[in-house]
Amino acid sequence: MGSIPPQAHNVARKAMQALGLAAIVLAAATAAAEAKFTICNQSLDVFNVAIGHDSGRGEIETEGWWQIAANRCVDVVREDLTYRYIYVYAKDVFDQPVLEGKTAMCVGTRRFQISGTGDCWQRGYEAVNFVEVDTQDQSRWTLFLTSERQQ
Template sequence: MPIFSGTGGATGGAEVVEQPATVRQAEMKRIIFVMGQELYGAMREFMPMSTEIARARCRYRCPRKRLLRRVYDRMLLLPASLVLFVLNGPARAEFSVCNQSLDVLNVAIGYEEDGEFQTEGWWSVGANRCAEVIREPLKNRYIYVYAEDVFGQPVTEGSIPTCIGAKRFLIRGTKDCWLRGHKQADFFEVDTREQERWTLFLKNN
């Protein structure tokens, strides 16, 4: 899976979860995403129609502000999910991972904390969504990332072996993963170029 990274904001979000997403959860997220796309298309069709209805009722006697007000009033009748599509602004994450594939990805990260390397996960990131992974200005130039699909198969290629957990985890140290009851996975390095904010994009081949 190609990796693209750079500075900038990210939209949407995902919280750290107790365990990676399952196949059933991935399918539900995909259904919700498709429904959202259909609702967004319906909203785009609704707007011109609402304007025409308002203009017809005014019959040239309504001031422009009143016309716009009528359109706005009709927007209030839209489902809350559509309003969220419009109002959802840039997230304020300092390090985000954006999933630009068509599948749900489970993401873990690694970084240095108090002189020792540690790993943390999981963030389940739906298709065309972003996870706010680190919510403070970056202190480390290098962040390490590992991602797998809902079947537990790696989708990123890395060369830095370190520890991950089966469920939500925060693991300090990189040695003896199996002896300590963890699994081992290969993380890849992200150079943030000493920026305070960074967004990583994961895309399909």
């Protein structure tokens, strides 16, 4: 009496492993569910992406670069969207635009966060044309990029 058979230890160990795995999966799913603006690369190429949005101080702020591997997604805004429009610019690894629009904004050559959209060259930045994405006041949005040049 008082002795636990070895099979019970194995069952308990497997149950604990399953619970641990379930916790990891739940944590990953929760993290993914919290992403508010996600960009997915549906091509076989690597893309570098920059975004622009209202800074909350009455001016546009741009930031980048996110490198998105082929057939992967990246969360570029993690909090609830508080602005309706997000501006996106994407280029390939050869610096060729794959997503460009008509809204000129500033980007840096390396990781950057820039306030304002004017006088890019004078401030040491490059001016490129971003696409305006209307999120329709949704709190979450996903944008899909393909290998064809988009406008």
